[in-house]
Amino acid sequence: MLAALGQCHLLSFLRAAGVRGYEVAQATIDVFGELILSPDGSGRFTFIEIQPASSISGLAAETNAETYSELHEQAHSWCFIANSISCEIAVHPDTGGLQHEH
Secondary structure, three states, X not given: OHHHHHHHHHHHHHHHHHHOOOOEEEEEXXXXXXXXXXXXXXXXXXXXXXXXEEEEXXXXXOOOHHHHHHHHHHHHHHOOOHHHOOOXXXXXXXXXXXXOOO
């Protein structure tokens, strides 16, 4: 489920960038989730975090962090999988520098 959520966000990001006329040079995504197990063996996610990293041609990361953030917000709102999940989903996009904080 986490992989599907990540890919949905990524595809939605590519769409959001394309609609605004941007060409995405690189994009990656990490997705993490907190899963709790019930005594009967069932489980559910209680929290999911998405960490996308991207680079857009001609859009310097240092001066366009707000644009990257807006594109990822739009992507998150378009993602049908995110819209179908009941737990909290936090999106922590980069600022275009393709660096994750692990």
